[in-house]
Amino acid sequence: MEALFSLVVGVLTASGVYLLLRARTFPVIIGLSLLSYAVNLFLFSSGGLRTNAAPVIGASLAPTDPLPHALVLTAIVIGFAMTAFVVILAVRARSELGSDHVDGQHGEEEGPR
Amino acid sequence: MSQHLIALPIVLPMLAALVLVLLAGRIPDRHQRLLSVAFTALLVLVNLALLSRASGGEVAFYALGNWQAPFGIVLMLDRLSALMLTLTSVLAVGCVLFACAGDDTRGSYFHALFQLQLMGLDGAFLTGDIFNLFVFFEILLLASYALLMHGGGKARIGAGLHYVVLNMTGSALFLVALGVLYGATGTLNMADMARRVASLSSDQTALVTAGGLLLIVVFSLKAALLPLYFWLPHAYAAAPAPVAALFAIMTKVGLYAILRMQTLVFAGSPAAPAIDTWLWWSGLATLALAAVGVLAARDLRTLIAYLVLISVGTLLAGTALQSPAANAALLYYLPHTTLICGALFLIAELIGRQRGKAGTHLVRGRRLYQRFLLGGLFLVAAIAVAGLPPMAGALGKLMLLQAVEGSARLWFWPLLLLAGLCTLVALSRAGSVFFWASYRGEVATGRVSRTQLSGVLWLLASAPLLVLFGGPMSAFTLATAQQLAQPQAVIAELLGDAAAAQASQFHEIPGEAP
Numbered sequence A: 001m002e003a004l005f006s007l008v009v010g011v012l013t014a015s016g017v018y019l020l021l022r023a024r025t026f027p028v029i030i031g032l033s034l035l036s037y038a039v040n041l042f043l044f045s046s047g048g049l050r051t052n053a054a055p056v057i058g059a060s061l062a063p064t065d066p067l068p069h070a071l072v073l074t075a076i077v078i079g080f081a082m083t084a085f086v087v088i089l090a091v092r093a094r095s096e097l098g099s100d101h102v103d104g105q106h107g108e109e110e111g112p113r
Numbered sequence B: 001m002s003q004h005l006i007a008l009p010i011v012l013p014m015l016a017a018l019v020l021v022l023l024a025g026r027i028p029d030r031h032q033r034l035l036s037v038a039f040t041a042l043l044v045l046v047n048l049a050l051l052s053r054a055s056g057g058e059v060a061f062y063a064l065g066n067w068q069a070p071f072g073i074v075l076m077l078d079r080l081s082a083l084m085l086t087l088t089s090v091l092a093v094g095c096v097l098f099a100c101a102g103d104d105t106r107g108s109y110f111h112a113l114f115q116l117q118l119m120g121l122d123g124a125f126l127t128g129d130i131f132n133l134f135v136f137f138e139i140l141l142l143a144s145y146a147l148l149m150h151g152g153g154k155a156r157i158g159a160g161l162h163y164v165v166l167n168m169t170g171s172a173l174f175l176v177a178l179g180v181l182y183g184a185t186g187t188l189n190m191a192d193m194a195r196r197v198a199s200l201s202s203d204q205t206a207l208v209t210a211g212g213l214l215l216i217v218v219f220s221l222k223a224a225l226l227p228l229y230f231w232l233p234h235a236y237a238a239a240p241a242p243v244a245a246l247f248a249i250m251t252k253v254g255l256y257a258i259l260r261m262q263t264l265v266f267a268g269s270p271a272a273p274a275i276d277t278w279l280w281w282s283g284l285a286t287l288a289l290a291a292v293g294v295l296a297a298r299d300l301r302t303l304i305a306y307l308v309l310i311s312v313g314t315l316l317a318g319t320a321l322q323s324p325a326a327n328a329a330l331l332y333y334l335p336h337t338t339l340i341c342g343a344l345f346l347i348a349e350l351i352g353r354q355r356g357k358a359g360t361h362l363v364r365g366r367r368l369y370q371r372f373l374l375g376g377l378f379l380v381a382a383i384a385v386a387g388l389p390p391m392a393g394a395l396g397k398l399m400l401l402q403a404v405e406g407s408a409r410l411w412f413w414p415l416l417l418l419a420g421l422c423t424l425v426a427l428s429r430a431g432s433v434f435f436w437a438s439y440r441g442e443v444a445t446g447r448v449s450r451t452q453l454s455g456v457l458w459l460l461a462s463a464p465l466l467v468l469f470g471g472p473m474s475a476f477t478l479a480t481a482q483q484l485a486q487p488q489a490v491i492a493e494l495l496g497d498a499a500a501a502q503a504s505q506f507h508e509i510p511g512e513a514p
Helices: A002-020 A025-045 A067-097 B002-023 B029-054 B079-099 B110-126 B130-148 B154-185 B190-198 B202-223 B231-238 B241-247 B250-265 B271-296 B300-321 B324-354 B371-386 B392-403 B408-435 B450-460 B462-468 B470-484 B487-494 B497-506
Strands: B060-063 B074-077 B365-367 B438-442
Touching: A002 A025, A025 A067, A025 B154, A067 B130, A067 B154, B002 B029, B002 B060, B002 B074, B002 B110, B029 B074, B029 B079, B029 B110, B074 B079, B074 B110, B074 B487, B079 B110, B079 B241, B079 B250, B079 B324, B079 B450, B079 B470, B110 B130, B110 B250, B130 B154, B130 B241, B130 B250, B154 B190, B154 B202, B154 B231, B190 B250, B190 B487, B202 B250, B202 B271, B202 B300, B231 B241, B231 B300, B241 B250, B241 B300, B241 B324, B250 B271, B250 B300, B250 B324, B250 B470, B250 B487, B271 B300, B271 B408, B300 B324, B300 B392, B300 B408, B324 B371, B324 B392, B324 B450, B324 B462, B324 B470, B371 B392, B371 B408, B371 B450, B371 B462, B392 B408, B392 B462, B392 B470, B450 B462, B462 B470
Parallel strands: B365 B438
Antiparallel strands: B060 B074
């Protein structure tokens, strides 16, 4: 399970970083979301991976660490708010700057709009 | 009551923000401004009370919701955090006074956002929990995103987009670092983490070193250290003046976090030498490149943004030395450089408004309407920021130069002095373009209002005041540095023997955290 988990985190991070380096705002936002998914999964695993273990003492034989759950929850909430903000910002930048290029320039392949 | 005072620097701005959001649009602007200034002034008083309490040398803790450390979140008040809190609120008063002259009505909810930003800053300076630090970073960042783009416009939106995306990536890295550190040490409380880092098995040290370095990278992004500073000149030059002035403290949040990690969590750990080396060289490189940037800037705002970078480079190279003398010197230099950079952003705005279309570009323009007043303010600020003798900057730099020892002097002395020279050259060139090389006609707009002037003077007053009270101030910073040099005292204070026993018992429950 550890190998699969780390593979998923790695692939998500790699795709996130790749998309983050694109020049248009939409891929950048998708990249940010993928990166935050990867980070959330990673945080979740920081208490150790265990199956059939509730984070409550007494509920199962070997309870898992409850703290990463709380951390991930906080990170998800904050990440969600930030993503919503950056989407609105990108739409605003598209209308103000006249292009969805992150530097506000017209793309070469599409020419001036 | 008095033990709850520690939470007040966070609670007060939060309440102020709530009140100001609810009242926005329902009461006249004038009343809103009064409220905002009153809340900020009250915050100064609270922080001064905390400063006087912390200056006794006691490290005070406040367990939020009475959940005791290391399980609950604690606020920690020592000399360093009290100093940073006071500095923040003093800077905020100047900014909010300046904003009351009309900058606040260019967008919505300026004062509420401003108070939220103060809440985030205060929280980041107070918290003793590393995840809580992340949360307060997010609060201050979210407020800063909105403040940066306050008033809108192409330049602000463009700069804001970069700033937001960069900081979101930084936050993701922050979480990764937290995950690594939590996985390795099993705690998020800074003092507890310090204790566990000190007694780590050898296979965990690599993890902690990686986590620690990752954390330093994140804080370097906030503090704008060399490979990660390119966002700063762009963003600061585009921000509205009072916001740019408040942002002068934002880089210092990163610096504070680095100082805290270095002196408390990673003191003496295997991660410490790596962190120090990285900070030393990138601090020096930032200093050198920022000096070039100051000379190359073609706009006064960009120039001031590079001045902020010079102070970042100086301070971070100073933290890398890890000696109480260096820490004392940089803590003396820090308030001065923050307040003066803030004042310079405000003065640049005043100058730009009286030059019509030329704005703050370093080109010939119309003659200034109130050239003696603005020239005088600019002269004082320029002398202070360049570190010339009558002002506190000179004293701070001198202390820093003295604190550097051995072969480190070979790098630090010439770079710091040359950066000072570049600052002087660039500012005198800017001053002569603005005040002497002008056309005849005047633009009769942008008269400096009394509130704007009071905001600028409030910030500028720090330069002579820090010299006048140089004795007590440097004694305080020295005491702060000595307190930072003894992290064991903090750990013992927070986690007595009973708590330590309890903690170890908890970790012996079957299925403990790895």
